[in-house]
Amino acid sequence: MEHFAFVIHPLSVNDVTRKFKFARWLPESWVEAGLRRLPPVTVSEITGIWSEHGEAAGWFVACPLTTRHMMQLDPEYVLHKVIQAGRKAEKLGAKILGLGAFTKVVGDAGVTVAKALDIPVTTGNSYTVATAIQGTREAARLMGHDLAEAEVAVVGAAGAIGSVCARILAREAKRLTLVGRNRQKLELVADAIMSDCGLAARITSDLASALRRADVIITVTSAVDAIIEPEHLKPGAVVCDVARPRDVSRRVIEVRDDVLVVEGGVVEVPGEVNFNFNFGFPPRTCYACMAETMILTLEKRFESFTLGRELTVRQVEEISALAAKHGFKLAGFRSFERAITPDEIARIAENAGVGARFKKV
Numbered sequence: 026m027e028h029f030a031f032v033i034h035p036l037s038v039n040d041v042t043r044k045f046k047f048a049r050w051l052p053e054s055w056v057e058a059g060l061r062r063l064p065p066v067t068v069s070e071i072t073g074i075w076s077e078h079g080e081a082a083g084w085f086v087a088c089p090l091t092t093r094h095m096m097q098l099d100p101e102y103v104l105h106k107v108i109q110a111g112r113k114a115e116k117l118g119a120k121i122l123g124l125g126a127f128t129k130v131v132g133d134a135g136v137t138v139a140k141a142l143d144i145p146v147t148t149g150n151s152y153t154v155a156t157a158i159q160g161t162r163e164a165a166r167l168m169g170h171d172l173a174e175a176e177v178a179v180v181g182a183a184g185a186i187g188s189v190c191a192r193i194l195a196r197e198a199k200r201l202t203l204v205g206r207n208r209q210k211l212e213l214v215a216d217a218i219m220s221d222c223g224l225a226a227r228i229t230s231d232l233a234s235a236l237r238r239a240d241v242i243i244t245v246t247s248a249v250d251a252i253i254e255p256e257h258l259k260p261g262a263v264v265c266d267v268a269r270p271r272d273v274s275r276r277v278i279e280v281r282d283d284v285l286v287v288e289g290g291v292v293e294v295p296g297e298v299n300f301n302f303n304f305g306f307p308p309r310t311c312y313a314c315m316a317e318t319m320i321l322t323l324e325k326r327f328e329s330f331t332l333g334r335e336l337t338v339r340q341v342e343e344i345s346a347l348a349a350k351h352g353f354k355l356a357g358f359r360s361f362e363r364a365i366t367p368d369e370i371a372r373i374a375e376n377a378g379v380g381a382r383f384k385k386v
Contacts, residue, residue: 030114123318149314157289181246183210261377295352
C-alpha cells in the first residue's frame with residue numbers, strides 16, 4: 026500500500042473555534058497571532074481507500090495559517106510554513122503531497138514548495154476542473170437548461186482553473202462570457218477558444234452585468250471575500266462555486282429560493298475510506314483536489330501532476346480517465362456544506378418558473 030499526505034488549513038478563525046471552543050472568547054487577532062507561532066501538525070490518518078487496482082492511505086497535515094494570513098503575510102513566510110508541512114509529510118512516509126485551499130494559491134502555485142521537497146506535489150486543480158464541469162452540466166440539466174442554448178459565464182476565466190473550464194464548456198455552449206479583471210488575459214483565453222472550436226466568447230470585467238444575463242455560471246476566483254450577491258442572479262440561475270473561500274455569499278441561499286448554488290469538486294471515494302476528520306462532508310466524500318492526490322497514489326503516479334499556474338485540457342481529460350478507472354465519481358450536490366436533494370432542486374426550479382428533469386447523480 027502506498028501513502029500520500031494532503032495539506033489543509035483553517036479558512037478562518039471560525040474553523041479554529043469549532044475545534045477549540047475556548048478560542049471563541051478571544052479576539053480574532055489573538056487567535057491568528059497564536060496560530061502563526063504553531064508548527065504544522067498531523068490532523069488525522071486517512072485509511073480504507075481501495076479500488077480493483079490498488080490501495081492507498083495517508084494523512085491530513087495542517088498548516089496553521091488562515092486564509093487572511095495566506096493573503097496578507099509575506100509570501101516567503103507563508104511558503105516556508107507550507108514547506109514545513111510538506112517536510113512533516115515526508116517524515117510520515119508520504120510519497121506525494123497534495124495542496125489544499127490557499128496553500129496552492131500563494132506564491133507560484135506549488136512550484137517553490139515542490140522544489141524544496143523530496144516528494145512530488147500536486148494542487149489537485151485538474152480533477153477539480155473535471156468535477157466542476159461534470160457537476161455544472163448535471164445541475165444545469167436538472168434546472169432545465171440546455172448548455173447549447175443557455176447564457177454561460179465563467180467568473181475568474183483568466184485563471185488556471187477558470188480558463189480550462191471555459192475551454193471545455195466552449196465545446197457545448199454557444200453563448201459564453203468570460204469574466205475577469207485582466208482584459209489582456211481574458212483575450213488570450215478567448216483566442217484559445219476561437220482556435221479550439223470556433224466560438225467567439227465575450228469578455229468583460231463587469232461582473233454584475235455578466236451575472237444578471239447568465240443562466241449557468243462557474244465561478245473560480247481567488248477572492249478572499251464573497252463576490253456574488255443575491256441581487257446579481259436571475260431566476261433559475263445555476264451557480265457552481267469552485268472557489269475556496271466561496272465566491273458566492275451565503276445570503277444567496279438565504280434570500281433567493283429561485284436559484285441553485287452547488288459546490289464544485291465534491292466526489293465519492295472508493296473503498297471504505299475513513300478520514301478521521303470532519304470537514305463537513307458525508308462519509309466517503311471529499312473535495313476533488315484531495316481526490317486527485319489519492320488517484321495518483323492508487324495509480325502509483327508519484328509525480329507533480331498539476332503544478333503552477335498552467336493547466337491543460339489534456340491533464341483534465343487524463344485525470345478524469347484515471348478517476349473512472351479507480352471508481353471515483355461525482356457525489357451528488359452540496360450547497361454550503363450540506364447535501365441538496367432532487368426534491369429541493371425541484372422546488373427551486375418551480376420557484377424559478379422553469380421545468381426540471383431529475384436523475385440522481
